[in-house]
Amino acid sequence: MQEQTVEILYNERVSSRYFRLGLKWKTPAIAPGHFVMLRVSDGLDPLLRRPFGVYKVLNAKGKDRLRGDCIELIYQVVGKGTGILSGKTPGEKLSVLGPLGNGFPAPHPSQDIVMIAGGMGIVPLYLFASTIKRGALLFGARGKAETLVAKDFKALGLKVKFATEDGSLGHKGYVTDLLRGVITPATTVYACGPAPMLKKAADISAKEGARCYVSLERAMACGIGVCLGCAVKASTHNEKENRNYIMVCSDGPVFESRLIDWDRI
Amino acid sequence: MQEQTVEILYNERVSSRYFRLGLKWKTPAIAPGHFVMLRVSDGLDPLLRRPFGVYKVLNAKGKDRLRGDCIELIYQVVGKGTGILSGKTPGEKLSVLGPLGNGFPAPHPSQDIVMIAGGMGIVPLYLFASTIKRGALLFGARGKAETLVAKDFKALGLKVKFATEDGSLGHKGYVTDLLRGVITPATTVYACGPAPMLKKAADISAKEGARCYVSLERAMACGIGVCLGCAVKASTHNEKENRNYIMVCSDGPVFESRLIDWDRI
Amino acid sequence: MKKTKESTLAVDIAGIKLKNPVMTASGTFGYGSEFMPYTDLEKLGGIVVKGLSLKPRQGNPSPRIVETPCGMLNAIGLQNVGVEAFISEKLPKLKGVDTAVVANIFGETIDEYMEVAKRLDASDGVSGIEINISCPNVKKGGIVFGTDPGEAAKVVGAVKKSTRLPVITKLSPNVTDIKLMAKAVEDAGTDAVSLINTITGMVVDIEKRRPVLATSTGGLSGPAIRPIAVRMVWQVSQAVRVPVIGMGGIMTAKDALEFIIAGASAVQVGTANFVDPNIAVKVAEGIAEYVERHGTTVKELVGSLTTG
Amino acid sequence: MKKTKESTLAVDIAGIKLKNPVMTASGTFGYGSEFMPYTDLEKLGGIVVKGLSLKPRQGNPSPRIVETPCGMLNAIGLQNVGVEAFISEKLPKLKGVDTAVVANIFGETIDEYMEVAKRLDASDGVSGIEINISCPNVKKGGIVFGTDPGEAAKVVGAVKKSTRLPVITKLSPNVTDIKLMAKAVEDAGTDAVSLINTITGMVVDIEKRRPVLATSTGGLSGPAIRPIAVRMVWQVSQAVRVPVIGMGGIMTAKDALEFIIAGASAVQVGTANFVDPNIAVKVAEGIAEYVERHGTTVKELVGSLTTG
């Protein structure tokens, strides 16, 4: 879990705002859902590391916890940090801290698996899917251009259903619309994406009596549970632990959805 | 004199710490001694532009004031800003502000010309030499590796004498040691380099009755005479102007040496 | 009635009419005319000129500036040509330029403040006076006018008596409670307040074991101080009724809008002018774009922050 | 006699022995043991743990942090496990680790400060107490202990009576004259002072027209504030005789040396720990390199600044 400086293998534009970033890194054991904190610049601005999920572990050994010699991330350019990242070229070095967080709990073999992703939420779900190799994916995005990585899921032999905001692929509307009907109490839902989507997925799952795991995002400073900056409010279900606030970086990023107070997210 | 964003044509390492930087820039009229302020990063750290002399104006038209379509700078990596600059690659863009400052006054045809450079002080003197095409150059540097650009002077047909601190080329010691003996009251000295060297050159010139122009360096914020940050103390010779402090960026960077209070430099 | 572009951006600061809320900050824009080769002054709401004293001042020894993380320290020492030379030599260069010109003034005694204000009152082409109270009071053993509510009020009262021009008082951030200072100068009759001036800081050269600046300390400006400045503007705008002008580390329209939404009726761009001499115009253009996109006006945005 | 490596770096802060002058700052290093996977705690002079209150505290609503130019704001709200859980669960994890452990404490009443200090006094493995006085005094209508010299002195006097451990008082920078605060707590008996705590700031989300932080304002830390912190450490070290611990934006040995040369006997590394969990050790190593290169000792460097 030491901080390490690793070499960029590739940093390629996938679509107008998405990049695939390959890092040469003899990884510690990585579980699906883990994330890393990258330092995008040696300078002081931006000062803080940026969190990114792990998309692939290359040449990986292991079943649930993977060790490899490279990782691939997928990121979207949204601001200063990801802007700088997108200008990096192969051969340059980056400092990576991780893997961090808890990862997705393995599903019971008797359970059906439905993964639901919004935008960049696809990232940790792919690593998850590639280890368990079953289940269905519901993938929501702005438009068709943002769904390119879905072919990686198809290559795993998984069924993918799309929802796009502009209707350019699949259902026109929210991806959570697809959730109704496909889940039963025998389903476990794995969700990653923007907060409103997660809230909806949690709602629907609760109504259908399905278990739901969500992977949350929150601005982070340390990524290792010490700054207490990435807090989210816990629901009363969390009371036994006597903790009103839980940390996305160290208690999560994956939580059982009923442990979260969705009204304060 | 507007700020402009220009393309990097080349950014090549000349020796261990020196780089040649070519910028594609339809220049305004540039006089030898002028400098430009570069913004090395779009970010906020480093915040301020960095000043650099102009080494060459490529495809230049004009005699004393040159217009070209590219400029070449030579810089030394000494800190954060120049460190970032050295990582830039051709095709990237930089914001340039300039040309700024006053430039070297043209010498009277009857005068002998002696140029004396310390380290990066060579930069503006080359542009000067390439327009007047006469005179002798005394060039001081740490060691031989830092004197590569001297061949550009030789190509102009100018005599070059070296002094190096480690004795690896020419006189072992200070370049100002070479000044004694070569100047007379009919000489005009043009000096650029570190402050102690300039002070010495000013001293010797004064003793020999020679006129001496120095190009000063100072930390700068604006480069255009408005922040009043790059002040140096003027000598009493400057009194008629009733100004105790003069600005290196807008009153200089070239000054007649007797106008400077060398005890407070 | 469709709002015209002018009216969506214009603000009025105690009678000083600004076509848009963006001014340039004192000490970072010379006497205005120096920027003519680089920018279009008429696209600015206003210009605040370098601080003026009764007599010309030579300023501090050098080094006077040093860069810091996302900022810089300066200890210029208020070098300026003096109010007379300003009126006779600098002001005429701005004649005919359609933008508000505000004269920033300072003194080491209350009399000096009054005298400078009087001279400006009689001159043509000045829209208002900004009082810099971050100056040591020589009669009070060097305590800074701007850190003592009583002394600050005295300066403001005296200047108000010396001029019919609108008076803006510029507050120092080096205080425990900036609301107290703002209220004191409001009670003393200031027509507006502006903030923040620089925060005192120091950089040490560890090889020489000396401060980098010849005066040991200097004033910190630039993006580094922006969160502090926004907080203070927010506090002050809730504490006083006079208009507030916000500044401190503004580089972009987004930064300026933080101040406006927090309660500033106008903003000043300072250190950023050194990075890009055309930046204040870009800030004004960005604000216009935001105002249009949101179908609102600058006046409506002022203090539109919701908290809690 | 040749100086040994230990003796060139070691400092003694009011009886707290540090093998080198580098500590980690409260709230940025958890309870210490969290960093064991990332760094070697024994290479640190000391560790200051997250601020402790009498009862566990849940902290503020979220968002609690936001990045700023070369810095960050935090409004954690002093979430902590409480002094009892610290003693029973956290402290034992540091047992056998050869580094000084300082407990940072706070309260909303003077009694609460005293009570926390008493509990720590009885516990094993704590080398000293750091009092955080940047806390609102609930009995005094929320004015902050750390901005009123009288209130600050009361807290310090009370804590001193409650413990035999060395007491460090941590000063808030949100004051007009930090020397006054330092002298007040010195007179009240503090054994050392540390500074600076964070500076209050705000960031506005211009699309939502709300503060980014749920609590509106938060504390600014990181390199952005370093010049302010160095200045205050310099001022305070000239005003008091007790040792001064400096902090604010330290990222490198060079930064730490600025504080030491300006007058700090030791330093604390804060926000930088988030950027690199091993950074404090790198700072200590860099100081060792400088001390060796200059053939000096940390003790000799403290306050070695020449001005004027």
Ligand SMILES: Cc1cc2nc3c(=O)[nH]c(=O)nc-3n(C[C@H](O)[C@H](O)[C@H](O)COP(=O)(O)OP(=O)(O)OC[C@H]3O[C@@H](n4cnc5c(N)ncnc54)[C@H](O)[C@@H]3O)c2cc1C
């Ligand atoms: C556990 C986790 C995993 C993530 N995985 C991915 C991924 O695989 N691919 C991807 O593209 N993005 C991912 N993100 C989001 C990514 O971290 C942000 O998009 C990124 O930090 C934005 O940085 P910026 O400087 O470009 O944007 P800015 O807007 O300039 O950032 C400003 C600040 O806001 C924070 N911030 C802004 N948006 C987010 C966000 N959505 N989540 C957390 N912090 C944010 C930044 O960290 C920074 O402190 C993940 C976030 C978390 C918490």
Ligand SMILES: Cc1cc2nc3c(=O)[nH]c(=O)nc-3n(C[C@H](O)[C@H](O)[C@H](O)COP(=O)(O)OP(=O)(O)OC[C@H]3O[C@@H](n4cnc5c(N)ncnc54)[C@H](O)[C@@H]3O)c2cc1C
């Ligand atoms: C008129 C002029 C012309 C110059 N021409 C050249 C040139 O042709 N080639 C070249 O290599 N260098 C030149 N310099 C020096 C160059 O500007 C500095 O080396 C550079 O700014 C250092 O930046 P940094 O961030 O790498 O160093 P840092 O040490 O990190 O800079 C920190 C601060 O110190 C200032 N600074 C440090 N050294 C100098 C210096 N010597 N002069 C001015 N400011 C300094 C920087 O501007 C910055 O504000 C010139 C300077 C001036 C004033």
Ligand SMILES: Cc1cc2nc3c(=O)[nH]c(=O)nc-3n(C[C@H](O)[C@H](O)[C@H](O)COP(=O)(O)O)c2cc1C
């Ligand atoms: C070099 C410099 C000189 C300044 N001179 C003055 C001055 O003469 N009068 C004054 O009131 N403020 C002066 N200031 C303060 C600025 O007007 C402004 O309040 C401060 O820099 C904060 O804004 P900024 O962060 O945008 O620069 C000066 C600032 C700088 C950087």
Ligand SMILES: Cc1cc2nc3c(=O)[nH]c(=O)nc-3n(C[C@H](O)[C@H](O)[C@H](O)COP(=O)(O)O)c2cc1C
């Ligand atoms: C997230 C965070 C939490 C903090 N918590 C505390 C605290 O509990 N007690 C305290 O005295 N200071 C606390 N501080 C202040 C730091 O200890 C330190 O004084 C300040 O951050 C300046 O140092 P820096 O710039 O190196 O971070 C906290 C700072 C941060 C960033």
Ligand code: FES
């Ligand atoms: S990011 Fe610091 S506790 Fe989670």
Ligand code: FES
């Ligand atoms: S750098 Fe601003 S006046 Fe010279």
